[in-house]
Amino acid sequence: MEEKGRLVCVVPVYNESDLIVNTIESLKKIDLIDEIVVVNDGSQDNTLEVINSLDVSVINLEKNCGKGYAMRKAIETLKYDYIAFIDGDLGESSIQTEKLILPVINGEVDVSIAKFSDRSTMTNTKGGFGIVKRFAKSGIYFFTKKEIDTSLSGQRVYKKQVIEKMNYIPDRYGIEVAMTIQTINNGFSIMEVPVTMNHRYSQRNLQGFIHRGKQFIDILKTFIVMYFRG
Template sequence: MNKNSKVIAVIPVYNEENFIENTIKNIQSIKSIDEIVIVNDGSTDNTENIVKEMGVKLINLNQNRGKGFAIKKAIEEVDYGYLVLIDGDLGKTSNEVEKLILPVLNDEGDVSIARFQKAKKKGGFGFVKKLAKYGVYLYTGKKIDTTLSGQRVYKKEVIDKISYIPDRFGIEVAMTVQTFRHGFSIKEVDVEMTHRETGRSMKDFIHRGKQFWDILKTLIQLLYKG
């Protein structure tokens, strides 16, 4: 076990007023988590005020910089032995993250990643997932199903080796590739989490287009980074 055994949950949020209260409440029920840190990534709704009322550590960014940037900010400011990354829209299912923590604490893997059940809502055509999965395989020779899952637990020694965290959607791919490159193991864990699912509206397709582009740029950057 790490000399520093503190388990810190970091939740980057942007306009999550509808979910963040339940997300925090259900994480607070997990005894193995020592502290919850919310990084408010320039939200323009009531997210900040809700978080302030809940008595957890809050890091405020004055403008929206992206999920990766928010996580990097938290890593700079918190003292931890194990880092739990959680999305803000899990709501009442956020306590499922406990299933990810125990395998890492028990040295069953250096990193654990949540494997969600099949989406109930029809989304895109799978281009983003295929790009991410193939990109990880291309760089590492490893095939995993959870390339894009944001619910993760890392030992500190893994984070210390990760030198490149992009600001936006490429973060999961970048961290996965570097984890494997440095010889660490990843354990995929089945969970019953639910979160906001995208559909087939124009807004959803634009979102996936930005995600695809960010991941492609990340994969190009990974050619030159360790």
């Protein structure tokens, strides 16, 4: 394998003080990562205090602007040849990020996305996740004629060239579908990599339904914008 270039791992977080320490400590064990950058998206708990103690780079946003905004801020700020996006709630299972990194830096594929197993909490349909997931998958197929099972997975690794070709990164929950559609339509390849990561999911309660409702609306807005942008 040739010199891989610089790989930066970006972890956007909002109120993740309970899990972020284990997530970061496991990422530190991956030698392929050159820099870990946590983007604090206006957390209202003590997340900022916690991440400032972890010996990682920190981008702090004073107010909550959305996951997509946090990711875009990192893209605009950082120098990298490869960039990984990892959610802050993976805990110790973030060590499996290495599975996503290898096929990209080895030149097998342009983008890798984590495909959660049936045992993973990510695939639990409580709180309406199944509806949102099917909607996202259908929308991606509409725009690309490709079936992608990992339409909402936030665990991804990109070559810099893929990111540079993107011209639309929405502020909030539509971020994954927007980046997936542009990756495919710009002619880049995607590998869905099986993982058994752990992931927080919304409960079947009022708060969970509100969260999924916001996610659905954001994805719908993203599809509308992309349709009229052509």
